[in-house]
Amino acid sequence: MKEFIYQYKLPIIFGGLGLILAILLVSIGFFKTLLLVVLTVLGTMIGFYLEQSGLFRDIFKPRNK
Template sequence: MTELIKAYFWPLIGGIIGLLLAVLIITFGFLKTLFVLIFMVIGITAGYYIQKTGILTNVFK
């Protein structure tokens, strides 16, 4: 079972993301889903920047 997951890891991730997007679009509609996705990208970008620069690591030491 673990070999199966390792062999098809990225297709499984893609399928899960596709399923999540479909549920969001059906539940909230296209524009609200797009709004959520835009803020997710902004949050991921901010988190990556904070991790890369180490701003919070220096603050909490």
């Protein structure tokens, strides 16, 4: 079973994302789903930028006790 999941990891992930997207389209509509996807992508891009720039590195670094 582990070999199956490892071999078909990307189709399983994108199949799950497609299912979630289809459920959102049916339940809340096209434009609300589109807004949700755009804001999620924008938030992810901002997170990657902040991680690479190190702007908040001091705030979120683990504290040694």
